[in-house]
Amino acid sequence: MTNHRLDRITGFVFALLGAWVAYGAWRMPRFEDRGAQLYETPGFTPGLLGCALALCGLVLAFRSAGPNGQSREYWNEVMGSSITRRRALAAVGLTLGYGAVLFGSVPYLIATFGFIFCFIGIFELVLTPVDKPQRSASVPQVLGVAAAIALVVAFTTQYIFKTLFLIQLP
Amino acid sequence: MPDFSLVAVAFYNALSPDQLFITLWATLLGVIIGMMPGLTATMGLALLTTLTFQMESGSAITALLGMYVGAIYGGSRTAIILNMPGTPASAATTLDGYPLARQSRAREALGLATIGSLFGTLVGVLLLVFTAPLLAGYALKFGSYEFFWLALFGVVISGRLTSMDDPLKGWIAGFLGLIIAMVGQEQVFAYARYSFDYQPLTGGVSLIPAMVGAFGLAEILSNITGSKTPIIAENKGRILPRFRELLRYSPTIGRSGVAGTLMGLIPGVGEDIGAWVSYAIAKRFSREKEMFGKGSKEGLIAAETGNSAAVPGAIIPVLTLGIPGSAPSAVLLAAMVIHGIQPGPLIMIQSAGMVYGVVAAIVLSAIAMTLYGILLTSPLLLVLRIPRERLLPIIFVLCVVGSFAIAAREFDVWIMLAFGSFGFVLRQMNYPMAPLVLGLVLGEILDKSLRRGLILSEGSLEPFLTRPVSAVLAIATLASIAAIAIAGFKSLRPKKQG
Numbered sequence: 001m002t003n004h005r006l007d008r009i010t011g012f013v014f015a016l017l018g019a020w021v022a023y024g025a026w027r028m029p030r031f032e033d034r035g036a037q038l039y040e041t042p043g044f045t046p047g048l049l050g051c052a053l054a055l056c057g058l059v060l061a062f063r064s065a066g067p068n069g070q071s072r073e074y075w076n077e078v079m080g081s082s083i084t085r086r087r088a089l090a091a092v093g094l095t096l097g098y099g100a101v102l103f104g105s106v107p108y109l110i111a112t113f114g115f116i117f118c119f120i121g122i123f124e125l126v127l128t129p130v131d132k133p134q135r136s137a138s139v140p141q142v143l144g145v146a147a148a149i150a151l152v153v154a155f156t157t158q159y160i161f162k163t164l165f166l167i168q169l170p
Numbered sequence: 171m172p173d174f175s176l177v178a179v180a181f182y183n184a185l186s187p188d189q190l191f192i193t194l195w196a197t198l199l200g201v202i203i204g205m206m207p208g209l210t211a212t213m214g215l216a217l218l219t220t221l222t223f224q225m226e227s228g229s230a231i232t233a234l235l236g237m238y239v240g241a242i243y244g245g246s247r248t249a250i251i252l253n254m255p256g257t258p259a260s261a262a263t264t265l266d267g268y269p270l271a272r273q274s275r276a277r278e279a280l281g282l283a284t285i286g287s288l289f290g291t292l293v294g295v296l297l298l299v300f301t302a303p304l305l306a307g308y309a310l311k312f313g314s315y316e317f318f319w320l321a322l323f324g325v326v327i328s329g330r331l332t333s334m335d336d337p338l339k340g341w342i343a344g345f346l347g348l349i350i351a352m353v354g355q356e357q358v359f360a361y362a363r364y365s366f367d368y369q370p371l372t373g374g375v376s377l378i379p380a381m382v383g384a385f386g387l388a389e390i391l392s393n394i395t396g397s398k399t400p401i402i403a404e405n406k407g408r409i410l411p412r413f414r415e416l417l418r419y420s421p422t423i424g425r426s427g428v429a430g431t432l433m434g435l436i437p438g439v440g441e442d443i444g445a446w447v448s449y450a451i452a453k454r455f456s457r458e459k460e461m462f463g464k465g466s467k468e469g470l471i472a473a474e475t476g477n478s479a480a481v482p483g484a485i486i487p488v489l490t491l492g493i494p495g496s497a498p499s500a501v502l503l504a505a506m507v508i509h510g511i512q513p514g515p516l517i518m519i520q521s522a523g524m525v526y527g528v529v530a531a532i533v534l535s536a537i538a539m540t541l542y543g544i545l546l547t548s549p550l551l552l553v554l555r556i557p558r559e560r561l562l563p564i565i566f567v568l569c570v571v572g573s574f575a576i577a578a579r580e581f582d583v584w585i586m587l588a589f590g591s592f593g594f595v596l597r598q599m600n601y602p603m604a605p606l607v608l609g610l611v612l613g614e615i616l617d618k619s620l621r622r623g624l625i626l627s628e629g630s631l632e633p634f635l636t637r638p639v640s641a642v643l644a645i646a647t648l649a650s651i652a653a654i655a656i657a658g659f660k661s662l663r664p665k666k667q668g
Contacts, residue, residue: 006599014342021349024364031359039624042361045617046352053345060338074599078395088395092591094563095387099570099587104580112567119563123394145560153564157571165224167575 001075004065011061018054022047087127094119108169112154113147120146172299176526184530189232193531196233197538200240202553205248209565210257211241211441212607213385215501217565219378219508220572227509228524232531234505238498239291239535242441242481243543246283246474250276251551259441259480262449262473269465277547281409282467283474284543285416286423290475291536293427294434294482299529301435302518306490309515314623315634319643320493321616324437325609326647330654331436331443332602337654339601347609348616350375357618370581377504379573379582380589380610384603385497386569387590390562392597409547419471422452430476434483437612440496440604441480448476482532489513489525493612497604500611508576 025047030036038044072080078088094115102111124142137145161167183189196218203214218237222230245260250267263283270279312320325348329340353364354374365371416423426448433444452472453462462469484495485502492514494500506513517525542550573586593603627633634640 003599010599014346018345021352021364028363029359029361034359036359037625037629039629040358040621042356042359042363045620046349046363049345049349049352053342053349056338056342056345060342063338066336077598084395088391091391091394092594095390095566096587096591098566099583103570103574103583116563116567119566120560123559124557149560149564153567157567160221161571161575165221165575167578169571169574170580 002065002070002072003068003074004070006074007063008061011057011059014057015054015061016057018050018052018057021050022054023050025050083127083129087123090122090127094122104170108158109154112157113150116150116153117143117146120149172303172526173522176523177299177529180523180526180530181533183228183527184232184534189229189531190534192229192232193236193534194538196236197240197535198542200237200242200535201244201247201539201542201550202240203237204241204244204246204260205256205550205553206561210385210389211238211245211259211498212381212501212603213389213565214241215498215505216378216381216385217568217572219501219505220382220568220575222505223508223576227511228527230509231502231506231511231524231528234502235528235531236535236538238502239478239481239532240539240542241498242477243284243287243474243539245477246287247280247550248554250279250283250470251554257441259445259477260473261442262445262476263470265449265463265473266461266466266469267473269463270467270470273465275465277409278411279467279470280543280547282411282470284409284540285411286426286471286474287478287543288536288540289423290427290430290478291481291532291539293424293475294431294479295529295532295536297428297431298482298486298532299526302486302490302525303522305486306515306518309491312491312515312639313637314619314626315637315640316643317615318619318623318634319640319647320437320491321612321619323643323647324493324612325605325616326650327436328439328608329602329605330650331439332604333600336600339599340605341654343596343601343603344605344609347606347611348613349609350380351610351613352617357614358621370579375585375610376576376582377610378501378508378576379586381497381501381504381607382569382573383586383589383591384593384607387566387586388593388597388603390566390569391590391594393558394562409544415467419468422455422468422472423475425451425455426472426475427479430479431483431486433476434480434495434499435486437487437493437495437608440484440498441477444480444483445473445477448472448479478536482529485528485532489517489528490515493615494608497607500607503611 025043028041028043030041079085098111098115102115121143125139158169162169200214203209204211214237215234218234222233241257242259245256246263246267248254248256249260249263250271253264253268255261255264267279267283270276325344326341329344330337333340353371355362355372362372429448429451430444433439433447434441449469449472452468453459456462456468458466458468480496484499487493487495488499488503492503494503503513511524569586570583573582574580576582623634635644
């Protein structure tokens with residue numbers, strides 16, 4: 001997908017978002033019973049900002065292609081090759097999996113150990129960079145290092161936050 | 171005029187063993203964070219805020235300033251050795267730093283960058299000491315009208331300058347930040363906007379988790395996705411520049427220091443633009459223009475002096491107006507508020523000592539940074555050999571725990587994740603993050619000032635346009651928008667073929 005096409009799509013998304021923000025602002029209470037004027041109402045500023053965002057979105061959607069409009073740089077950055085695509089998906093999956101699912105529902109030490117161990121294992125053994133196809137360390141060595149780092153980080157962060165800062169980690 | 175007795179007291183306090191220890195470790199941590207490609211000063215400050223919020227306020231601010239000064243400088247190490255700016259502020263440093271390293275003069279380049287950063291910070295600090303009292307005194311006359319324009323001017327100029335190729339994207343990012351700042355209870359009727367009856371949203375979007383997401387998780391995702399490993403240049407040669415050489419470049423240092431500080435002063439512009447503007451000015455006045463981009467020492471010094479001078483520059487509006495001069499200073503502002511410090515026009519009346527405490531902390535951080543840069547060059551570069559696959563998950567754990575730790579609620583972790591994922595997508599399409607963060611910080615000021623101003627003027631726009639400072643800010647803001655809008659509308663017309 002070209003940069004111009006991606007800009008056009010995101011332009012429409014921002015225009016819709018801006019329109020939704022402005023509509024939400026319009027639906028907010030006006031407090032007329034308290035003698036409020038339009039410019040005092042809670043929806044006044046968000047309404048203006050929503051309109052501004054919608055206008056910017058429309059300009060982005062309908063403008064002609066710029067100097068790098070026909071390039072596929074934005075798309076290729078992540079989706080261009082199978083390795084970048086897989087690395088991006090794995091990174092998003094692992095970080096969201098740890099932050100949104102494991103953190104809070106699984107004991108902190110187990111969740112953190114599991115996340116760091118899997119992250120290092122996956123990115124060092126499976127999804128290696130294209131210019132670094134040869135591993136200098138064996139699989140057990142990498143997994144050993146991953147386990148050691150995961151253990152140290154899990155216990156150290158728990159000690160810092162729980163014992164020193166008195167924060168009850170989940 | 172500054173009160174020099176207060177300056178002396180501030181330095182006396184900053185030199186106490188515990189404060190000195192904080193300055194030393196925070197600056198070192200900052201240098202290391204700044205060195206790592208993908209870890210920015212803003213991210214470092216946001217993470218350190220979560221780690222220092224239980225410290226006494228003065229110590230916490232000292233730590234954050236050490237991190238700020240160290241991280242902006244640390245980026246130069248990577249820019250010179252890897253041709254990869256450690257932070258966006260060091261992008262201009264790569265132009266001449268890396269060519270010098272390729273000519274086997276890496277240590278010379280690292281030394282010049284260190285001295286340039288030291289002098290840049292000192293020039294910025296001098297301007298801070300002399301302008302902060304003046305600006306704070308002048309800002310006492312500001313009302314809602316001026317603060318409204320300052321907030322809007324900050325977002326518009328930040329959008330314009332952080333996205334030079336495509337200001338529209340900078341503005342979209344700024345408006346998104348302002349809109350997100352509208353979430354939660356507003357101040358006139360205590361009505362919870364866009365909260366959908368979901369209790370955690372009524373308090374609004376917490377600044378620090380949002381910044382940790384936009385600058386932390388988004389950086390991690392961008393960094394790990396890149397499938398190439400950097401190549402490290404050879405590091406040998408003399409590190410300390412010769413006195414004669416420094417004397418020769420002293421006009422450049424002076425010009426770049428002033429230019430960097432002024433760029434820092436403009437709301438939302440910050441260190442990276444400070445470096446680029448200083449570089450451009452140095453090139454214009456240079457006798458060796460043809461060397462720029464090929465390993466010019468003057469170009470390298472200008473870029474590093476400019477970005478370091480922008481640090482104190484960006485702190486001036488934070489202290490005197492409560493408006494950040496750059497993305498990292500936006501985090502600093504949020505951290506000050508968390509610690510019960512209320513920056514703004516009254517600061518020189520209520521806590522002038524705090525302002526000079528900031529000055530002392532910056533100067534000592536700059537000295538610590540110089541010592542690290544000269545004495546620990548080789549050991550510090552070992553950090554660059556840590557594989558990012560091992561470092562990034564650790565940083566992410568800190569992002570999660572740090573976001574949680576501020577209020578001990580999981581909702582803040584979700585905010586961080588949402589901002590990180592969204593920021594990652596926006597970054598891929600060249601949307602700058604600085605205006606987004608600035609919008610988040612300035613949203614409340616903009617809303618409050620606009621509505622209060624209109625209430626005071628009974629709905630009339632006249633004072634927004636006729637009061638002297640308002641008029642100047644209005645003209646600057648509207649002219650900036652108009653210039654880009656005209657160009658933008660021209661581009662809406664289909665181009666003729668052939």
